[in-house]
Amino acid sequence: MRFKALEYASHKFPALGRSIPFAHDVRFAIDVGQTVQTFTEEQDVVLTPAESELAQRLPNPPRPHVRRDIALLRLENVTVLGNTGRVIDEARGVLLRSRLEVLAVEVNDFRAETSRAVAMPPANYVYFMGEHSGHAHFFHFLFDRLPRLFYLLERFSLGREPLVILSNENPPAFQRDIFGFVAAGYPNVQFRKVPRRERWRLPHLLFIDDYNTTTRATFLAPETLAWMRARILEGYGLRPKAPHRRLYINRGDARKRRLLNEGEVWPLFAANRFDSVSAANLSFREQAAMFSEAEAIAGPHGAGLSHILFAPGVKTLEIFPLEKAFDIDYLYLTKAVGGTYDAVIGARGNRLGHFRIDPAEIVEALERLTLP
Numbered sequence: 001m002r003f004k005a006l007e008y009a010s011h012k013f014p015a016l017g018r019s020i021p022f023a024h025d026v027r028f029a030i031d032v033g034q035t036v037q038t039f040t041e042e043q044d045v046v047l048t049p050a051e052s053e054l055a056q057r058l059p060n061p062p063r064p065h066v067r068r069d070i071a072l073l074r075l076e077n078v079t080v081l082g083n084t085g086r087v088i089d090e091a092r093g094v095l096l097r098s099r100l101e102v103l104a105v106e107v108n109d110f111r112a113e114t115s116r117a118v119a120m121p122p123a124n125y126v127y128f129m130g131e132h133s134g135h136a137h138f139f140h141f142l143f144d145r146l147p148r149l150f151y152l153l154e155r156f157s158l159g160r161e162p163l164v165i166l167s168n169e170n171p172p173a174f175q176r177d178i179f180g181f182v183a184a185g186y187p188n189v190q191f192r193k194v195p196r197r198e199r200w201r202l203p204h205l206l207f208i209d210d211y212n213t214t215t216r217a218t219f220l221a222p223e224t225l226a227w228m229r230a231r232i233l234e235g236y237g238l239r240p241k242a243p244h245r246r247l248y249i250n251r252g253d254a255r256k257r258r259l260l261n262e263g264e265v266w267p268l269f270a271a272n273r274f275d276s277v278s279a280a281n282l283s284f285r286e287q288a289a290m291f292s293e294a295e296a297i298a299g300p301h302g303a304g305l306s307h308i309l310f311a312p313g314v315k316t317l318e319i320f321p322l323e324k325a326f327d328i329d330y331l332y333l334t335k336a337v338g339g340t341y342d343a344v345i346g347a348r349g350n351r352l353g354h355f356r357i358d359p360a361e362i363v364e365a366l367e368r369l370t371l372p
Contacts, residue, residue, distance in 0.1 A: 002111075002112045005112065006020065006022055006110060006111075006112040007022060007024075007105075007110075010022035010024075018117075019114045019115070020110075020112060020113065020114055020115070021079070021081070021088060021090055021110070021115075021199065022093075022110050023088050023089075023093045023094050023095040023105065023109075023110070024093055024105065025092070025093055025094045025095065026094070026095045026096075026097060026103045026104060026105055027094055027095075027096060027097070027103070028096070028097055028098070028099050028103070028209075029073055029075060029087070029096040029097060029098060029207050029209060030071055030073055030098075030099060030209050032075065032089070032094070032096060033073035033074055033075040033076070033096075033207060034073065034074045034076075035071055035072070035073055036072045036073065036074050036156070036158065036206070037071070037072045037156050037157060037158070038069065038070065038071045038072070039070055039155060040067065040068065040069050040070070041066075041067070041068040041070065041221050042065065042066065042067045042068075043065070043066050043219065043221060044064060044065055044066075045062050045063060045064055045065065045066060045219065045332070045335055046335070047062070047335070048340060050340075050342070050368065051331075051335075051340065051341055051342075054341075054342060054343060057345075058325060058326070058328060058343070059325055059326045060325075060326035060327070060328055061328075062328060062331055062332060062335075066212065066219050067212070068210060068211070068212040069210075069211045069212075070151055070155070070208065070209070070210045070211070071208070071209045071210075071211070072151075072152070072156045072158065072206060072207075072208055073206070073207040073208075073209060074204055074205070074206060074207075075087065075096065075204060075205045075206075075207055076203070076204050077089070077091070077201075077202075077203065077204070078090075078096065078201075078202055078204075078205050079117075079199050079200065079201050079202070080127065080129065080166060080194055080199065080200045080202065080205070081110075081115065081194075081199045082115065082168075082169060082194040082195050082196045082197065082198045082199060082200070083111045083113060083115060083196045083197070083199075084108060084109055084110060084111055084131065085129035085130055085131050085135055085168055085194075086109050086110070086131075087127060087205065087207065090199075090201065095109060096207075098207075098209045098210075098211070099209055099211040100209075100210075100211060100212070108131055113197075114197075115196075115197055115198055115199045116197060116198050116199070117198075117199055117201055118198050118199070118200050118201065119201045120200050120201060120202050120203070121203075122203050122204075123162070123164045124158065124161055124162060124163045124164060124206060125164050125165075125166055125202050125204070125205050125206065126152060126163050126164065126165045126166065126205070126206045126207075126208075127166055127205055127206065127207045127208070128145060128148065128149070128165045128166055128167050129166055129167060129168050129194065130144070130145060130168060135168040135171070136168075136171065136172045136175070137303070138174070138303045138306055139303040139306045139329075141174075141175055142228070142306055142309065143217040143218050143220070143306070143329075143333075144217050146178065146228055147210065147217065147220055147224050147228065148208040148210060149165075149182060150223075150224050150227045150228065151208055151210065151224075152206075152208060153182075153186055153189070154223075154227065158206070159186075160188060161188060162188050163188060163189050163190070163206075164190055164191075164192050165179075165189060165190070165191050165192070166192055166193075166194055166200070166205075167179065167191055167192070167193055167194070168193065168194065169193045169194060169195050169196045170193075170196075171193070173283075173284065174284035177232075177235065177236075177284060177285075178231060178232060178235070179191045180235070181231045181232065181234070181235030182231060184235070185231065217329075218329045218330070218332045218333035218336060219332035219333070219335065219336045220336055222336070222338075225309065225336055225337060228309065229292075229309060229310060229312075232288050232310075233288060233292060233310070236285045236288060236289070238285075238288060238289050238292060240289070240292035240293050240310075241293050242293075243293055243294060243295035243311065243313065243314070244293060244295055245275065245290065245293045245294045245295065245296075246269075246272065246273055246274040246275065246294070246295060246296040246298075246371065247274065247275055247277050247290065247291065247294050247296070247297050247298070247299075248266070248269045248274040248275065248276050248277065248298050248299055249277050249278075249279060249297065249298070249299030249300070249302070249304040249305065249307075250262065250266070250276050250277065250278055250299065251299070251300050251302055251304070252278065253278055253280055253281075254280075254302065255352065256302075256352050256353045256354075257300055257301060257302055257321060257324070257349065257352075257353040257354065257355070258300075258352075258353075258354045258355075259300050259319065259346075259354075259355065259356070259357060260354050260355060260356045261356045261357065261359070264359050265319075265357060265359055265362055268359060268362050268363060268366060269298060269362075269366070272366050272369075272371060273371075274296070274298065277290065277304075279304045279307065287307060288307075288310055290307075291307035291308075291309075291310040291311050292310040292311065293311075294307075294310070294311040294314055295311075295313075295314065295315065295371070296314065296315040296316075296317070296369060296371060297311060297314055297315075297316050297317075298316070298317035298318075298319070299317075299318070299319065300318075300319045300320075300321075301318055301319065301320050301321070301324050301327065301330070305318060305330040305333075306330075306333075308330060308333045308334055308337060308339070309333065309337065311337065311339070312337045312338055312339070313337065313338050313339050314334065314337065314339040315339060315340050315342075315369050315371070316330060316331075316334040316339055316340070316341045316342070317342050317343070317344070317365055317366070317369060318330050318331070318341070318342075318343045318344075319343070319344050319346065319357055319362075320343060320344070320345045320346060321345075321346055321347065321348060321349035321353055321355035322345055322346060322347060322348040322349070322355070323348055323349060323353075324349075324353070325343070325345045331343070342365050342368055342369065343365075344357060344358075344361045344362060344365050346358070
């Protein structure tokens with residue numbers, strides 16, 4: 001309701017934009033800005049015979065080939081909103097989006113709260129903000145945002161120039177750690193937080209648009225994943241041992257997608273020498289250390305499976321509620337790190353996504369993992 005009221009008021013009273021900006025027009029940033037540099041990545045998704053058989057049973061089978069077009073754009077005279085993380089051309093009332101997004105104004109793009117306009121001096125500002133409601137999300141930070149730092153610093157020629165990277169106010173601890181690791185390795189980089197109650201007017205802004213028509217962001221190039229993994233593990237001073245741990249990610253403390261009959265299922269994993277892990281109860285350093293030594297990772301669909309990033313060559317077993325079986329980010333991630341993937345699809349989840357799985361199917365899937 002507040003969004004609709006703001007939309008109406010901004011149209012009826014244009015002067016409102018002096019304290020509460022709102023844009024009615026939406027355009028792709030690549031169509032508005034100057035393209036500084038581009039490159040293309042292409043990879044085949046190579047499945048084992050067992051994975052190919054599984055793919056035929058999935059509602060959204062993996063594509064055989066992935067193409068990613070990555071562009072570094074320069075936007076002139078734009079504003080970054082601290083409260084929602086959006087980029088707008090304030091003078092023209094235009095919201096600027098990446099090509100991965102829809103050309104429409106959505107409810108999280110603007111907030112009905114005042115913000116102070118701050119004119120920033122010239123610098124190489126780089127957009128690295130997430131949406132106000134999702135910028136802290138573990139999965140989306142790692143795979144929708146962090147790869148863009150690799151492209152910026154290692155693939156684009158501007159990566160060695162002084163850069164001011166703009167992030168959200170009050171990022172979670174794991175993001176602050178990663179910012180520190182990147183800054184330590186790249187002395188030309190500084191991170192600046194845009195306060196929620198401010199909007200920064202910038203003479204120009206560098207914007208990375210990594211457009212991929214075929215899949216979500218987890219099927220990344222090996223060098224991209226290696227850079228991400230190294231920043232984190234080396235930043236924490238971790239030297240992983242050879243893979244030997246079997247980790248079951250339980251969601252007993254999660255609000256959504258709990259496995260209702262986990263009491264029946266967990267003993268099957270325990271019998272196969274899995275340890276039960278609740279990532280929410282560990283520091284990010286502890287999580288990275290543990291999963292970097294994993295030979296097998298299993299658990300219900302959820303952000304905890306993002307830790308596959310730290311486990312090259314891992315064997316993954318994902319447990320889906322029926323309605324989430326189309327979401328195969330972790331199949332792609334497993335293949336991107338050179339691992340093997342299997343999945344079991346359970347019953348449809350309830351209102352919160354809590355669901356049941358047939359223990360017999362877990363028994364069969366554990367046999368297919370062929371663990372020593």
